[in-house]
Amino acid sequence: MSFAYLLALLISLTGMVVLDRRFGLFFWRAPRAAAVVLAVGVVFFLAWDLIGITTGIFYRGVTSFMTGLLLAPELPVEEVFFLTFLCYLFMNALQGARMLLERRRTP
Template sequence: MGFAYLLALLVSLTGMVVLDRRFGLFFWRAPRAAAVVLAAGVLFFLAWDLVGISAGIFYRGETAFMTGLQVAPELPIEEVFFLTFLCYLFMNALQGARVLLERGHAS
């Protein structure tokens, strides 16, 4: 059960890839730019987390659903996947809204 949260994140990320591929939203529209934007977003939020951890604001919660693997003190591996999912979700949603608005203006 220690991989349940990570598995849920991976399934969710897979859903983002499927939506992106189906509608050509983010990586399938501009792969290089998408990689840069996604990496920048994830790095920004990881830095945010590290600042919060060093200030004693953020800490790793204990749960049976997590692997227990950490990439830094108080920073579980699941957080990296969550932040990747969060940034990918936002970019897909932003591009999806843009596509819908463009279709609305075209008619």
């Protein structure tokens, strides 16, 4: 059992929080709305994963970098952290792009 992948995900999530805080992108712009959007995104992708698992499309790859802890058959605990990171990354990138475009439009 290794925590390398989980640690990498937690470090990456910390980076998202630092960027968000520094530039006021997502949670520091509208905390309640951000929490709802992030939760809906993670739940959506978890449901997607569960559908893929039950239909036999998705399966858990075995690697020495993961904890081996499962939330459900074929659903490792790291998946929740990955999906959280993915959604947070997208929302930070989207808001950052919006801010840059606004800055270019303003003389």
